[in-house]
Amino acid sequence: MKKILSIIIFLLIVTAAAYSMGDEKRIALPNIQTDLAPGAGREKVSTLCNICHSVDYITMQPPGTRQQWAATVKKMIKVFGAPISEADAEVITNYLSEHYGPAK
Amino acid sequence: MENYKLSRRALLKGAAAMVAMSAVQGFPAEIFAGERMARFPEKTDLLLLTARPPQLETPMSYFKEMITPNEALFVRWHISQIPTSVDLNSWRLKIGGNTERELSLSMDDLRKFEKVVYTAVIQCSGNSRSFFSPRVFGGQWKNGAMGNVTWAGARLKDVLDRAGLKAGSVDIAFNGLDYPPLASVPDLVKSLPVDKALESDIIIAYEMNGKPLPMLNGFPARLVVPGWYATYWVKSLSDITVLSKPFDGFWVKTAYRIPDTPCGCIEPGSAPAKTIPINRMTTRSLIVAPEGGSSVKAGAPVSITGIAFSGGYSISEVVVSTDGGRNWGQAALGKDMGKYSWIQWSYPWRPEKPGKYILMAKATNSIGESQPFEGLWNLAGYLWNKVEKNEVIVRQEGA
Numbered sequence: 001m002k003k004i005l006s007i008i009i010f011l012l013i014v015t016a017a018a019y020s021m022g023d024e025k026r027i028a029l030p031n032i033q034t035d036l037a038p039g040a041g042r043e044k045v046s047t048l049c050n051i052c053h054s055v056d057y058i059t060m061q062p063p064g065t066r067q068q069w070a071a072t073v074k075k076m077i078k079v080f081g082a083p084i085s086e087a088d089a090e091v092i093t094n095y096l097s098e099h100y101g102p103a104k
Numbered sequence: 105m106e107n108y109k110l111s112r113r114a115l116l117k118g119a120a121a122m123v124a125m126s127a128v129q130g131f132p133a134e135i136f137a138g139e140r141m142a143r144f145p146e147k148t149d150l151l152l153l154t155a156r157p158p159q160l161e162t163p164m165s166y167f168k169e170m171i172t173p174n175e176a177l178f179v180r181w182h183i184s185q186i187p188t189s190v191d192l193n194s195w196r197l198k199i200g201g202n203t204e205r206e207l208s209l210s211m212d213d214l215r216k217f218e219k220v221v222y223t224a225v226i227q228c229s230g231n232s233r234s235f236f237s238p239r240v241f242g243g244q245w246k247n248g249a250m251g252n253v254t255w256a257g258a259r260l261k262d263v264l265d266r267a268g269l270k271a272g273s274v275d276i277a278f279n280g281l282d283y284p285p286l287a288s289v290p291d292l293v294k295s296l297p298v299d300k301a302l303e304s305d306i307i308i309a310y311e312m313n314g315k316p317l318p319m320l321n322g323f324p325a326r327l328v329v330p331g332w333y334a335t336y337w338v339k340s341l342s343d344i345t346v347l348s349k350p351f352d353g354f355w356v357k358t359a360y361r362i363p364d365t366p367c368g369c370i371e372p373g374s375a376p377a378k379t380i381p382i383n384r385m386t387t388r389s390l391i392v393a394p395e396g397g398s399s400v401k402a403g404a405p406v407s408i409t410g411i412a413f414s415g416g417y418s419i420s421e422v423v424v425s426t427d428g429g430r431n432w433g434q435a436a437l438g439k440d441m442g443k444y445s446w447i448q449w450s451y452p453w454r455p456e457k458p459g460k461y462i463l464m465a466k467a468t469n470s471i472g473e474s475q476p477f478e479g480l481w482n483l484a485g486y487l488w489n490k491v492e493k494n495e496v497i498v499r500q501e502g503a
Contacts, residue, residue, distance in 0.1 A: 026189035027145035027319045032155035052184055052285045054156040062239035072241060079358075081288020 034059055041095030048084050048092065052076075058100060066097035146318035148175040153243055157181035157282075158320060161248035167392045167411055170441070170448060171223070172251030174312050179320045180228050180249065180334070182292045182355075187281040187340045190324055197263075197308070197325065201277075201346035204268030211310065211324055217258035217266075220307050224330035224444035225252050225413045226337060229360060229382050233485035238372050240485040247390060252411075252446045255328045257309035261302050267346070269298070275351040276301040278327055281340040290354035294336050295347070296329070305330050305444070308341060330444035331416025333382050333486075335360045356381055361484070368487045369480035376482070384415035386489040387474055389422055389449075389467035396494035403501045406453045408435075412467035413446035421468045424451040428462035428493070429477070435465065443470075455498040463494040 034056040036042050049055055064072070070093045076082040077089060084092065142152035144160060151161035160179040166172055192211045199207040228249035233242050243249070264276070277295045284291055300306075309328045310316065317323040322339025329336040335355075351357075362368040363376035368386075370376050389412035400406045408426070412419045422435040438448035455461060468474040479490040 023192040024189065025316075025319055025323055029158070029186075029188060030142065030144060030155070032142060032152070034155070052289065054154055056152070056154045060153055060244045061241050062234075062244070064241065068241065079354075080290075081286055083286075 032056075037099040039095060039099055041091045041098075044088055044091050045095050048082065048088060049076075052080065052082065058096065061100065063102045064097065064100060065102065066093065069093050069096040069100070072096075144179065144320055146175060147179065147320060148173075150176070150179070151246075151248060153245065157184045157186055159243050160320075161245055162251055163248060164246075164392065164395070166251070167247075167390065168409070170252065170439070170446075171313060172253055174253075174315060174318055174321070177226070177251040177253060177312070177318075177321055178228065178249045180243070181282060181320075181339075183282055183289060184285045185283045186320075187323075188319065190281070190319070190340065192324060195324055195342075197341055197344070199263060199267045199344045199346075201344075202270045202273045202348045203264075203346050204270060207263070207267050209263070214258050214263075214308060214310060214325065217262045219256055220259050220305075221254065221256040222305070222330065222444060223252060223254045223441045224328065225250060225385070225446050226328075226334045227251075227385055229333040229335050229486045230484070232488035235479060235488060235490070236481060236485050237479060238481075240483055242485045252413075254313050255307060255309040255330075256311035256314070257307040257325065257328065259304060260306040260308055260327070261304055263308060263344070264302065264346070269346055270348075272348045273298050273346050274349055275347045277343075277345045277347060277351050277353065278336075278338040278341060279343040279345070280322070280326075280338045281342050292338070292355055293351075293353045294338050295351035295353065295356050296336060298346075300329075331384055333360075333385055335382060360486075362486055363482055367476075367480050369482050372481040382486055385413070386487050387414035387419075387467050387469050388412065388489045389419075389465040389475065390492060391463055391465050391494045394463070394494070394496050396496070399497040399499050400455065401501055402455055402458045402498050404454070406455070408451040408453050408463060408465075410435075410449055410465050411446040412449060412465070414467070414469035414473060416443055417469040417471050417473065418443045419447045419467050420470045422447075422449040423466050424449075425464040425466075426453055426455070426461055429464050429491075432466075458498050458500045461496050461498055463496055464491050466491045 036055055073089050073093050077084050140152045141149045143149050153159035158179050158181055162176050162178045166176045197209045230243050231245050231249035232247050234244040234246055275295045275297055277293050279293045282292055307328045308325050310325045325341050326339045327337050360382050361379035362382045363370045364378040364380045391410040393409050394400055412422050423432040424435045425432045435449040435451040466475050475489045475491045477491050
């Protein structure tokens with residue numbers, strides 16, 4: 001009787017453990033880095049843009065004119081509140097239109 | 105070329121990290137056939153658009169199948185703080201606002217509602233954005249921000265009825281477990297007008313193809329609004345709020361809007377006079393085989409196959425051309441899995457002469473909606489459904 005009882009208790013514990021494991025899902029996101037083109041302003045772009053998103057958000061875009069990149073940087077500041085000063089915005093816009101603009 | 109070089113460097117960096125990461129089943133990006141591929145948890149190798157927040161695209165080869173496997177379905181998050189763990193013992197779906205009572209539903213509670221099951225295409229508003237001309241900024245998807253999945257869940261209407269909508273309810277807002285990296289970034293909250301939300305086909309899905317949702321596709325439950333673009337299919341749903349005045353959140357009021365014109369399009373480079381929230385999907389067809397750029401043998405039979413779908417209306421016809429659009433023939437339609445699913449089609453072809461051939465397919469749905477021959481344009485890169493051209497080389501027999 002004691003033996004049967006202990007088997008039942010054991011099974012209950014195993015079932016409970018499996019159940020709670022099945023109830024919790026946990027993942028670890030991979031750390032994928034994308035290199036930006038070397039040039040003046042790269043560090044600022046990397047530091048400030050990375051606050052909210054990986055820089056493949058930049059590298060995947062089609063070539064952008066200075067006007068397009070300026071508008072994008074402005075949107076990040078005005079719409080999403082990116083903590084980027086006016087001076088830094090200028091550096092970032094220069095860098096993006098220089099390295100991710102139409103072929104010269 | 106520059107992008108390819110960047111990606112190669114990412115690969116080298118990634119190789120070291122891969123050893124460290126393998127224990128937690130996340131693999132960094134690697135290059136495959138010139139594409140940047142990545143394997144995220146619970147997902148197979150997908151095309152990597154962005155890493156944080158993740159945007160991953162399904163390779164075209166999966167569209168040879170009627171159902172897109174869970175591990176191959178595309179991934180698209182908007183703000184970087186995405187849920188990476190959920191414990192169902194503590195997860196609750198809260199329903200409140202302009203309701204008779206507040207609900208706090210566990211997964212067990214949700215599963216007690218009538219279970220609704222159907223197959224529906226899920227497609228990102230910006231699917232195929234990279235084909236726009238002139239090109240536009242945004243996620244540079246090819247055709248892989250879509251899939252066909254069998255969803256199961258509780259009817260949204262049943263849940264709302266349990267809460268009891270009070271008179272004067274206008275919009276219903278849906279929020280998930282993701283949150284913004286800065287307080288100034290608008291949280292991803294979407295809304296539907298009450299009349300739309302009460303349609304009986306909208307569900308809170310807790311199963312994809314008979315299994316729990318992968319975390320990156322919205323575990324433990326997401327909204328499914330069949331026929332409408334996936335922007336409304338809020339992932340990792342946590343809060344449903346009934347509003348007595350119009351929802352004015354950023355992701356509906358400002359983002360995900362289309363020109364208020366019959367085609368949702370405008371002259372390239374111009375600005376729309378008025379915009380409305382994006383809604384129903386346009387009608388599309390894709391040739392899955394033979395792939396563009398592939399070659400087939402002259403004199404041998406080839407089956408041209410593909411898929412077609414529309415925003416909530418059955419596909420009534422797919423026509424195929426093998427000569428760049430001069431002549432068209434009817435494709436045979438496959439098994440009908442309902443108005444929200446895609447349908448497979450096939451067209452027998454036996455090219456006799458070697459040379460270059462342009463294959464095209466054009467679908468029409470039951471209310472006459474079809475596809476344009478030229479790409480329609482809007483600044484956000486939404487609604488793409490141009491008739492695609494697959495260029496195929498026919499080789500001399502035995503060559």
